[in-house]
Amino acid sequence: MIIYKVCPKADYEAAKDEGFYRGMPVDIEDGFMHFSTAAQLPETLEKHFAGQSDLVLLYVDAEWVENHLKWEPSRGDDLFPHLYAELNLAHVLRTHDLKVDENGRFILPDDIR
Numbered sequence: 001m002i003i004y005k006v007c008p009k010a011d012y013e014a015a016k017d018e019g020f021y022r023g024m025p026v027d028i029e030d031g032f033m034h035f036s037t038a039a040q041l042p043e044t045l046e047k048h049f050a051g052q053s054d055l056v057l058l059y060v061d062a063e064w065v066e067n068h069l070k071w072e073p074s075r076g077d078d079l080f081p082h083l084y085a086e087l088n089l090a091h092v093l094r095t096h097d098l099k100v101d102e103n104g105r106f107i108l109p110d111d112i113r
Helices: 009-015 025-030 041-049 062-068
Strands: 002-008 055-061 069-073 079-083 092-100
Touching (some): 062 069, 062 079
Antiparallel strands (some): 002 055, 055 092, 069 079
């Protein structure tokens, strides 16, 4: 199963030098890195990233990080993947630069729609 992390492109690019991504301020404050499933991603983008630009979507195979992954209830008691570790960038399968349409809504890649 693929899980998804949204982050500022500049943060991701900076993390490449170290090979690890430590997360956004909310991740650091909460003590875990917030991920979403494909079904959860549209609402995550709308709720937490509306109006933002220069974001990148990271694709991560949940099996590769399962030793540090917990599925915990969040919005509507839906179980969300939370990573209790830094993200080794070797575990990022691919990335996708997020764009918005003329209405400001994020355009998801075809493999997520």
